[in-house]
Each structure stands twice: as C-alpha cells, then as structure tokens.
Amino acid sequence: MPEASAITPPVAFTADELPTWQPNGVVFAMEQVNGTVFAGGTFSAVRPPDAVAGTEQEAVNFVALDAATGNPTSCKLAFTVGDGTATVRALAVSKDKKTLYAGGYFGAVNGTPVSSLAAIDIETCAPKASFHPAVPATVRALAVTDDTLYVGGDFAAVEGQTRERFAAVDAGSGALKPFTANADEPGRAIQVSNDGKNVLLGGDFFSVNGSNTHALAVVDATTGAVAKTYSTIPSNSVVKHIAADATGYYTGNEGSGGGVFDGRIGLDTGFNEKWRDRCLGATQYVLPYDGVLYSSSHAHDCSLEGQFPDGKRNFLLAQQTDHKGAAPAPVDGFVPSPPKLGWHPTANDGIGEGIGPRVMSIAEKNDVKYMWVGGEFTLINGRAQQALTRFASTGDVGAPTTPLASVGSVKPGEVQVRWRTSYDQDDSKLTYRIYRNGSGTPIATVSADSLEWERPQASWTDTTVKAGQAYSYRVTATDGAGNTSALSANVSVTVPTSVQAYPDKVRADGANLYWRYDDTVSPYVADSSVSGNTSGIQVGAPALGQSPGAITGTSTAMGFNGTSQQVYSDHRQTVGASYSIETWFKTGTTRGGKLIGFGNNTVNSSGSYDKQIYMTNTGRLIFGVYNGSTRTISTGLFETYNDNKWHHVVGTQGPGGMTLYVDGQNKGTNSATNSTSYAGFWHVGGDNLSSWPTRPTSNFFAGSIDETAVYPSALTQAQVKSHFDLAKAAVDTVSKVVATEDTYINQGAPSTAYGTSTQLAVRGTSAYESYLRFTLPAAPSGQVLKSASLQFKTSTQAGAGTADTVSVVPVTGTWSGTGTTFNTKPTLGTTALGSISGVPDGSAVQNVELDTTAISAVLGSSYSLGLTSTGTDAMWLWSAESTAADAAPQLILTFGPK
Template identity: 80%
Template sequence: MRRSRGLTAALVLSLAGAGAGLGVVLTPQASAVTPPVAFTADTLPTWQPDGIVWALAQANGTVFAGGTFSKVRPPEGGSGAEQDAVNFVALDAATGAPTNCALSFTIGEGTATVRALVVSKDGKTLYAGGYFGAVNGTPVSSVAAIDIASCTPKAAFHPGFPATVRGLAVSDDTLYAAGDFNAVDGQTRERFAAVDATTGAVKPFVAHADEPGRAVELTPDGKNVLLGGDFFTVNGKNTHALAVVDATTGAVAKTYTNIPSNSVVKDIATDATGFYTANEGSGGGVFDGRIGLNLTDFSEKWRDRCLGATQSVLPYDGVLYSSSHAHDCSTELEFPDGKRHHLLAQPTDHKGVAPAPVDGFVRGPRKLGWFPDTNDGLGEGIGPRVMEVAPKDGTAYMWVGGEFTTVNGAPQQALTRFASTGDVGAPTTPSASAAAVKPGEVQVRWRTSFDLDDSRLTYRIYRNGAATPVATVEAESLEWERPQASWTDTTVKAGQSYSYRVTATDAAGNTSALSAAASVTVPTSVVPYPNQVRADGAQLYWRYDDTSSPYVADSSAGNTSGVQVGAPALRQAPGAVTGTSTAMGFNGTSQQVHSDRRQTVGSSYTLETWFKTGTSRGGKLIGFGDNTTRNSVSYDKQIYMTNTGRLAFGVYSGGYKVVTTGLFDTYNDNKWHHVVATQGPAGMALYVDGQNKGTLNVTTSAAYAGYWHVGGDNLANWPNRPTSNFFAGQLDETAVYPTALTQAQVQNHFALAKAPVDTVTEVNATEDTYVNQGAPSTAYGTSTSLAVRGTSAYETYLRFALPAAPAGQVLKSASLQVKTSTQAGAGTVDTVSVVPVTGTWSGAGTTFATKPTLGTTPLGSLAGVPDGSAVHNVDLDTATVAAALGTSYSVALTSTGSDPLWLWSSEASAAEGTPQLVLTFGPK
C-alpha cells in the first residue's frame, strides 16, 4: 500500500531535492527523545480538513493528503481563511500550511473519496486511488496520475477501475492496485491488478482474490508483491488476508493460514530486512495487532497480539510506528484492557534472542516511550488511519492522518504532525516518599514520571531544600508502567529530621516541578516490625503512610509500588503497628490499590496484611488479578472476607481451592487483626493473629500475568462470595513475599507489631526573635528572619513548649532543626552555638538593650553553615533537654565570628522554615 520508509530511493531523492543530506534518512535528529524513537510527541500546528484523511504521501518537502473532505482550515488559533479542498490537499511538510497545488477529486454520483496515494520512485509523479471520476475536471476512473511539478493530472494515464481502489504501490514501470474491483479496462482482474506506470495499460500480472484487497506493497528487491485484504484465496490457493506473489506474473509464492478468519490486513509496509502488517478484526478470537515477517523467506518473526484494530504501520530507522486504538496488550505483558492508545512505537526486531513462543507465536518487541494520542473521532471511530514521514531542511516530520478530532487532548481534525527535534514537553512531577527504619539510613522512593516521548528519565534528589542534588538516578517508565525508583541516603544521623524533593528531566533537558517534600526523622534504634518484614524478604510492602494520591510507596527492596483507585482515605490513625505507621481506609464500594506493573507469581508466596472492619458485606482484602481498574477476568491467590466476617484464602487449581476460618472465627469486630496466607511445597495455610486456622494440600494456582490488588477486585463465583467485591474498613502493613513464611515467622510478626517502639515528636517554636547590637532598641519579634553573629552582635532566641515523655518512655535524643533563608550569603563560616536561655524574654519586648541572660555550657553547635537555603540539624545534649521536659524551654543561637547566619523564623511563609525541636522517645 505504501513503499518502505527510511531507506528507499525515493526518499533519498526527495531529500536531495530539499537540499538535505543522506544522513537525515539514516539517522534522523532525535537527540530530544529516548532512542530509538525518532520523533517528539509534541504536535505541531497543522492545517486541518473537515472530514477524514485516508491516504498520505510525500515528495520534495510536500505532503499530499487524500480522503473524504471538502475544505481545509487553519489549526486552532492559527491565521488564514478556510479553503476549498475537495478530497485532496497538498501541504508544506515543515509548516503544515497548504501549498499552491490544488486538486479536486469528484464523481458524478455518490461520494468521491481518495483512499490511496503513492509517489513514483523518481519523485515526479503522484498516483491516487479511490472512488472518483474526475480530477480538476479531467475524466479518470478511480485511479489518476498527477504531475507533481505542475500539479496537473496526466491525461495520457487513464486505466479504467470500475470500483474503489484501496491500495497502491509503484515500481520503476508498474503501478500495482488493490481494491474492490473485478476488472480493469474490461479485463478480468479480481481485487489486485498491475498497470503500466506511464500509460495505464493493463499488464499480464494476475492475482485474483475472492474478497476485497486493502493493501499492496513491493518487496525492496522488486521481485515480489505483498498482498493484504479480506480474501481467503489468491489464484485459487488457500491463503487468508496475506499472500506473497511474483511481481511479474502474480503467481503465488507464499500463502498464510494462521491469521484468524475474522481478521483482515489493512496495511503492509517494508524496510530493508522485513515487512509488517496492520490487522483488524471483529468477534471472539480476533487478531487486531501487527505481524513482523522476514523478507528472506517471508516467514513470521513475531506477532503483536494487542487488541485494537491496527490501521497503519510505518517502519522508520529501526522502529515500527503504528496507528490503532489499542486497548488491551495483555498478551504482550503490557497494559490490560482499558484506555485506548492510538499511536504506538516498538522496535522492528527483538534485540538479542527472541522470547520463546506463547500460544504458538513469538511476542512482539516491547513498546517504546512514544505516546502522542488522538481520540476515536468521526466515522467508524477508529482514530488515526495513515502515517507518513516527510523530511525537509534537515528535520524529519511524522505526519498522521485519520478521522480523529483531537490530538493530545486539544482540538485538531484529521491531520497532525510531529518533528524529529524540538521536544518541549516536561515529564510529570514525581510523587516522593521517605522512610527510615534503622539509624543511619533513609530510603527515598518515588513513583517514576511519565513523558510522552522519553522513557528513560533522569531524577535528581534534593535534601533539606538545598539547591544542589544529593543524588542522581536514571529510571525507565512508560505510560502504563511507572515503577517505583529509590535511593538510599546513608549520610543521615540518628534522631535528626530530613526532607527530600525529586525532579524528573527528559533527554532534551525539560524538567518537571519539584515533588512535594517528603519528610522523615531517622530513628535512634531499629524499628522492629518493618525491619523484620524487610529482613524476611518482602518484595512488596505497602505501609500506607502516603500523603497524596495516587502513589502508594513500597518499603521493600522490590520497588513494587501501588496506585490508588477511587481516592481511599489516607493516613488513618492509629495504625496496626504500635507507634510507627498509619493505615488506609476503604469505602467498600469503589476504592482499591493495585500494583503498578504486571508480573507473574511463583509457586511459593506469602500474603500478609492487617485489617480492621465492622462490615457485614465482606470484600477482598488482597488478591492477584489480570486487570487494574476494571474487574479482572483471571483472579485468585486472594484473601477475602465473607458477609459474616469469616476469612477465606483461595487459589484456582482445576477448581476453587479455599481455606476458611471456623464458623465462629469472625473478625468484623472493629479491632485490628493480622492475616497471613501462604502457599508452597507444603500446600496452603491460613493464619490469623499468629494462629494457624487451616491448611490444604494444594501446591499450585492459576498461571497468568497480573497485578496485586488490595481493597477490591472481582470475586465472582468464589465460595461464600460476599455481597461486595470491595472491602469496607482499614488496611495496614500489606506485604507479599516470594516464599512461604513459616509459622514461627508469622507469629514473630504478630508479636513485633505490639512491641514498644521509639516515637518521634516534632515541636515547633512557639516564639522566636533576634536582637541587633546595631539597633539596640529595636524588637524583631515579627521578623520573618533570624540572625546570628558575634560582631557586631546578633543573637537569636527560640522558645519551645516541651511535652512530657510518654508513659514508660524516656528521651533518647534531641536535635534543633533550622533552615537558612534564601538571601545571598545566608550561610556562615563561623561556628554557631546553641545555649540555654536562663533569663526572661519575649518576642515583642526583647531588644539588644534588654536581652536575656544566657547559660555558659553549649547544648550543641554547628561548625559552619554553607550558603543556600537548606535545613540544618544541631544535636543537643539529651540529658539537659530531658530535664526540661514538660516545661517552656528557651535556647539561644550565638557566635563569636563576624560572618552572619540568616535563618527563617516561625513567621516566615517559606515551607519547612519554622525552627523546631525533634525529640525521640523510646522504652526505658
């Protein structure tokens, strides 16, 4: 239907005509995107027809578009007046505006349409096919030849096609056609034909098909023709939807019988080593995706079985671009049934050894990070119909035509284009989280960002508001797979608080906004419960301490984060584990969390979660399923609650295999309970609150790729199915392990959850001020800044309402946290001391002349503070602070040097600017 892209002689000629070198063909400028993708996803201003574009071709920097439309208008917000364009328009590849070439394709009765366009190898002639009877008044019969230089139809070329022509391909001297016809110029030619490229005379090529032809393409060596369509036979030989025939005679060289009978081939394209089909179908068992085949023997390399009516394929520089409305790529281990993706890209070949066949087919190469999108649009609601690459002035442009009416969410009809340079879209802002379960270590985690044309992004982690990142991490992500990335900070000090922010940057340097700050206080001793969960090998550990939607952080080494659905309630307190965590609340009707990437589950695993509920409608606590936001079709490896409050652990292994708690073992009593389910070589086991509640000698479960779900998913047909698929209540500390935990490990987790742990209290300053020797009578109690210097002197005073130690606990550490302001030179090279205030003072009344008396023994000190607004911690003498617990306590910041330190006060509006004490309490 269209000639091969990227390496053809015609493209070389068109580049030469545009003054560009061959290098643009082989290595398009793509420095702004993640290779091997060659185009940005940023749509460019393009004039738009008022109907549907079915065909595209290009030559010498001009793009030709054919279809079913009557006018063309400027892009939204563009200048210019609407113009007549009867089923055809020529546009400048670089500007997207119409050229002065105007052709009108008409017919006496019915609706004229242009369905196929192709340019001769010398770049001088444009061939058009479709259903029309005249071009600019010159009589033709559904096929026409246009002289590109003069933009006029060639009257000498006049073959007679009595029905719609849907595909065209051209060699040096022959034009091949596919369509609905049964004859050409009175000679029998059923659905495929060849005519002389100059005169239109019918050639002896015969490839009779029993159903319409939709695509025709020459192999690069010119020896064979690739046929695509609806047919079941060609020249009497059984071959459905695809065939290879001799280019001279039409004799069948290769047949295909493994394309489902309810699927057709809509398009064929080639490159130097292979050819590719676009397939569409309807009904059960449909094949809607793409096939990659070898040119050497025409055998199949791979088959991408994504569902979604593929309309067009375009190989370019090692990447196969496709247009469709792909909505389910489960067979490819990619996105499940759901959102439609209208433009996709994937390598033309697997890198290295291809994967083993599944269901008799090798999966297609994994999708690349290129996600411009359209809507379904007019007509059949298919979206994009055709693609073409047009180079001009050193830039390659990807043109897309179809029946869409929006592109990337903005109004744009039937035509759009993307360039090989000029990426301006920044990635989405990361969602960050920070946690610490042992001294000297903070795990910073974030949900990776999404960028329309960059799959590998660079993340920078900033600590305590500093301008320079403390770490840089690269990570991959796709629109439907945004796995957690993480970095561990091992330079932190026990008892001190830290905050982290993360940005994402693409290959062009476009950078997201800073994430919201994720704050954490480093414990002075190991936190028992979460530390043990990690030590026992959890590969998913959701603690539900998240502060925003939709990210659920994973505290394990598996980086299997979650995505919230339906906005469950965050940070419900108290959580299940003493002193360390909050829970997540679920409404029992629509809320859940699913893991962020598809995976498979081995023969051994453990499910663990804490729950609290009073529901009488049951619901799923945790389970595995093959979809995300929609009901899963395959679902097992699950713990669910019945309407009466009993717990069930079930797998599917030739039937429903379920372990259930006893008739009177019910747990909908609004108390926290611990449930663990294991399966492995010893079979299935269910534990509640550390006790074994039942076993079953079943060692297998259903094998499929899917996602972990918490709070809901399908439960249809399962024994004692509850009224609701969704769980109403609170969940906490959910973990999944790749092994079966022992009963001793389960009991240890239950016991550790109630063990005493350290608690951290952050106490903001209730009052602060500073005094200035240079203005001895001035009070600075309402200033947004605080200052410290020896000469001439500044002193800062801070007051805190210290809490009493929790019952049974003592103060284990104390630190003062302050933040330097944003003014130039806010840091200091001098040592700043923190000393007790023994005299009285107030923010409103204290001046240098009335400053209070200070203690002589420092509580702690900072040996210099670098410039730049950032948070700094000062370790304080624990015994001194402990003696003041339960009182109002004041400290002063002093220095003996001449370099001032400027800090934010509690009156400042800057985030994280308020001075505070961080107090860590723990068991005696």
C-alpha cells in the first residue's frame, strides 16, 4: 500500500520534518517550479540542517533549493539596495515556467539595476536587464497571467504614473498597463480569478478607486474597475494572503485589538462568502490542495469555531476547503468553517515580529510531493530549524504518543478499561490494542479519533473476567503507517465479588461524567461513567492517591493545594437546562475556593463561568448560575464545612428551579430554571470566581476532592440521599499477599536447591514441583473471605506455557528456599485447592481460583502452596526474586460482609 495512504485522509503530507538548509534570517516569500523551491526574505546566508556537518553559504535575501533534498542549487542571486535593508517579499512564476518574478525592497539583483521588482530567467538564473519597472516602495504581492504581472505593495506610483498600492505591468517587457485600482492603504495580496476576468485584492485599505471596501475587493482584470466590495472584515484586520482552487477563493487575515478577525474566509466562485474561520492568531498564508486548506498562523484561540480555547499557539493547521454535506447554520451571522484536520507540525514564534510561519508552497520531484514552509520560526517539532522546513507526502515515521490508561470494576464479570487517546501529528484516526495480563496478543482492538487539542477518552469493557481475580491491562496506539507507541503503564484491578453499591448507583442514575480519582498516571483523570468518556486533565500536578477517600473501601481521593491546581474536562460541551453537579470534599481551609463549576477555558482562567459550587472563607457553600444576573443558594450563616471531615454536596437545576443539597439534606431552593448557554469545560478545584457573591480569597480549593459526577438531569432528593447513605455502606476489601519465599525442585538435579532462582517450574515427568509461602492476614472485623485466587506470571522462556493441567495443593511438610531439593522435598496434600489447564506460551499473568473454605481455615497464619503436574510439558513462571513487571506470585483475597 502506498505510504501516502497511511496518513489519515484527506491530509496529504506527513508532519515529520525533513532535513532542510536554513537561512540566518526570515523567509517572507516562496515559489516553486520543476522540483526547485525559491525562497526570498531578509537574510545573508544559509547553513546545513541542524546537527548536519557542512559549510555555510552566502545567500543574500534569496536561495534556490532542491525540493527533494533540501539542499541549495547552483542558482545564486543577491538582492541588494544602496540605502536601508534589502528584502524579498513576493515571488511568482510565469505560466510557461520560464520566468521568476520577485518583489520587495531592493535596487539590484546580482548587480543589475532594478527598482523593487525584477524578472529572473529561470534556466540561466540571471536577471532580465530589460525588465525594470520603477516601483519606488516595497512590493508585497505578485500574481501573474500569460501576459500580465499584477503588483501590490506600499507604492503610490509606478513608472512615474499614479498607481496607488496596486498596479499591472506587461509580463514580458515590464511596461505599465492601464489597470488602475488605487487603494488608500498598503496592498498585501493579489489573486487572479479562475476565469482570468477579475483580480482579488487584499490589504489594509478602506477604499479602492473611491469605493468603500475594507481589506478585500474584486476588480476587473483589465481596467481595475471595482466589481465587488466587502464590509464585514473588522476595521482592525487586514488580508495578508489570497489563494484559489477550482471551487473558490480563500483569504488569510491578521489584525490587532478587540473584535479582531485573525482567521480565514472561504469564498465561492462568485466571490461570495461561504464560511468564515474566526480562530484568533494572525493567519499569514493559505494554501488549498486536494480538498484541504493548509494555513500558517499562530492560532491560539478557536473557541468561536468550537475547537481549542485561548492558550498555546498552533502554527500549522489544516482543514477541509468545504463542508462535507450541508453547511452548519450561521453563528453571529457567519457560517462556521470546516473542522480542523489531523495535521499539526509544531513551530515557534521565532525572530523578527514573532509571527512563526509566514509562507507555504508545494513542490514535486520524483513523484513525491513536498510541503515547504518558510517564516520566522527557529524550531520545528521541537528541534532547531530556522526559517525553512518541509514535509513529504510519503515516509510517515512518527509514532503516536503513548496512551494513558486506567481501569475500574464495580460489579462482578465486568472491567472497564479507559485511556486518554493518543496524539499523532498527521493521523487523526488511530488503532488501539488492549493487552491483558502481560500477554503479547491483544485481547481487543479499538479505533478512535483524536486531535492535538481534542483527545477524548476511549474505553472498552472486558466481560470475560471472573469475580475475585486480579487483571492487568496495557494499551498501545498505532497510526495508519504502522508506527506504534510504547505500551502504556500497567494498570490493574481486582474484580469485586459483589456490586459496589455507591459507584453502581451513580452510574445507574445517569452520570455522564464520573471522576473517581483512583488514577495512578498524570495528567489523566478517567471517566467511570457508563458511556460518557469525558475524561479530565490535571493542571499543576494535584496529589494522587489520597487515602482514605470519601467512599468506604479502597477508593482514593485527589489533593489540591489551593493556589494553582485543578482538573478540567477534556471535552468542550454545552450544558442543557437540566443538570446536576455532585462531589465529595474535605478541607480545613479558610480561603475558600471553587469545588466544581463550568467555564469557557481550560488552563487559562475562564471569561464565562457559572453552574458552580464554591466555598467561602468561613466554610459556607454556595451554588450559583448566571442568567443575566447571578442566582445563588447558600448554606446558613453557621452551616460551615471546613472542619476536615468528608462532606457530600450536590447542586441541581431543572424545570423546578435550583436546589442545593449538603450531606443528603436540602439546604435551599430558588426558582431559576435557566442559565447562560455557552460551550465550555467542567472544572474541579479551581477557576474564575470574580464578581460572585461572598467571593472567597482564593479561586482555588485547598483540600481533598473525591467522587465527582455530572448528570444531564436534576437528581431528586431521594437519589441524593441514597448517594450519601451508600457512601458508608459496607464493601468488599481486597488483600494482595506476595509470596515471602519460593523455590522449586528438579528430579534431574536431585541435590540442587533453587531458592534464589528467578524462575520456578512445574512438570510431572521428570518432576519439577514449585513451593510458595505466604503470610496470610486475618479477616477484617465483621467480614469473611469471599474469594481467593493464586496469581502468577509465566516467564519469557521459550515454551513457558503448558498443555497439561497444573494443580495447586497445600504443602503439609516443612521446606525452605535454601535447603529444599528433590531429595528433601516436602509432603503435599492430596486434595487440590484449584487448577489451571492449557496455559498458553508467552509471558502473561495467570489466575487460579482457590477453594475459599480451605483458605478461610488458615487465615492469620503462614501457609504454603505447591504447584504440581502429571504431564511432560513443563510450565515456567517467575519467582518472587524476578524483577519482571507483575512477576511475584501472589494471593488475591477478597473479604466482604458476612
């Protein structure tokens, strides 16, 4: 299969940067022809790619490079000026691919006099001396037809005749043409229409030929007469670039100040707007290719497009050129843009204006296409690379990030495996493989979509598990090219022997977000709801594994420092008119803080925020929404909850209004049935509280939080009271008891002791037997043993599995790891406690269910088990001395109420 098909369609390029020579300044312009890429800007030399040996070469504001190798060609041009700093700002290639046009601010090319506009013979790499229109100011944009070169920039005249910011010259001679499109501010972009009858102009202007039109206009290609004006681009925004494909035209926009438009516009073939991308972040260039619009910007806020909120900068993006199917309804008068795609090379602001990437081009050589990018950046994908980089249509070598996994079980026969989806720079659809108990063969395969800023939880439910047994899981992610991530960290769970009442009730009552805070890997917080998959992301490294948690049993809580730590939901959503928010908390703070709430940002402080429960400095609780004004319910003046005890709080809103419950009791209601609708994220432990009643000293909560849930309905008082009561219900407890001593005997070496061996062995003929010693705990008060199993892991030795049945029996005689040999082996009981048959080859964890009655009788004592077999196929397992993961044999003991 061609490598290009490995990239998630319709993206056509990998995000893996290729070695490319790099200028020592800024690249402003780029063009390509016949496998050669031309780059112009403000620089004096080019050097080999970072970490590649080689000699720097002089390159005065221009360099020609081989599209396939990234190395300079023999074409050398120097753009110079007698006064000031020379720069190349625009490049264009003639339709016959014989002439390269260059615009900028310069007075000579290789010593040949010109005036900010030049024509280069591509075959000889020599300036055409006869082509020298007099342009007295910087040229910023070029577009060429068979016979005409259109020019845009800062000038007010060309060849001594009035041509304000836009002009046209003969493509061969350079003679000025009658075309007149006078603008009042600089021209920055030119694009000839597909039929050649019109020209699209972009820039800073507010009028063209006396017609009011800001930043964008369409004019007649021959006369310059205005054909279409535009009034919907804000006055503080400009058009930096215009591009075209067969279906329409696209603009890249930049601005500054409030209400700025920094994104992209899609126009149809009639020059009418079909969509608008209102992401913020100074779009410099747009490049449509094969149904995808690639863009260079430093987009930092795509909230208005329902994508990432204000935060870090994203420099290279891709999106479809048109909506697939019906376009969405307009928002604020504009049709939203097609969604972003999974192509996301990273860059940085770099030097100069700190813009990052500025220009793009696609070149082809030897049947491979290359996306070239130039600008001000000094890093690409985290590695040093200045001003130029490139990406190919083949050769995807970047593996996805490693999934962050979690696991939970609240009822017999069911384990929920969850993971934060991985991120791959050029693949948005990844394949996940789940491995159980160390096996090298996946037990399940799941496909899921993700983007850099949208990594939802994926999950899979294992229904082949047995109550009372322990299971471990790991997950990998694979892209379309077969690049596979490392295995996730191992996560393990013991399946309960009876339903865990509290979490089962939360799930049954319809929670679509349920954070239990039992995770062991940062920054992921798993969603334990049935199908919500709304995981959380930790900010500031809250403390994991805080024990005891709010719920009786083994559940843990999360600790927050009250200054910077929080968790936000990794899923942008809107909240309906009916909902409930619920959490447990424990604190002694006198600075208050937000327990849970909804806001329109993630890491940064939200600008819109409500549907929240927060604590005042004195320890009172307030539940509030905003629906034009703040509507709140508070606990009483002396009802304070900063007493270092666990408390349960629930806020509901629905057709009956708002209700606040604390520790199962109704603490107040009001009649507010609605709140402001906006897209945002759930926050726990902190977010903005500015202007809210009785605002605490801190926005952030100091203390422990546990068992947070959100529901798409208003819980009833009976449901709330049930949750509070079930939190203290008796639950199963699990003890994992690792072998304190182990060894095996070998009939073939009857006098040898194997007490320090990292492996144990079991075989009937000739005999291997293994012995394990455990110090068993007594049953907790009021509880009995409900299940027992022996867990061990077969080794990596070839043929470690067995086709025979292995039995677990009591050891009735005495033995020691250092002294026991075949000749001194202990006596074994005759009644098996459990057995396992057909253990497959390959290192994996195995479980053997044991006789509960027999194990109950020896609780609270030192107890030994023997592993025997009657066949000839040996089984090899890790001993307690092994350092392999999950290696030590252990007993899994589940205790529960009588």
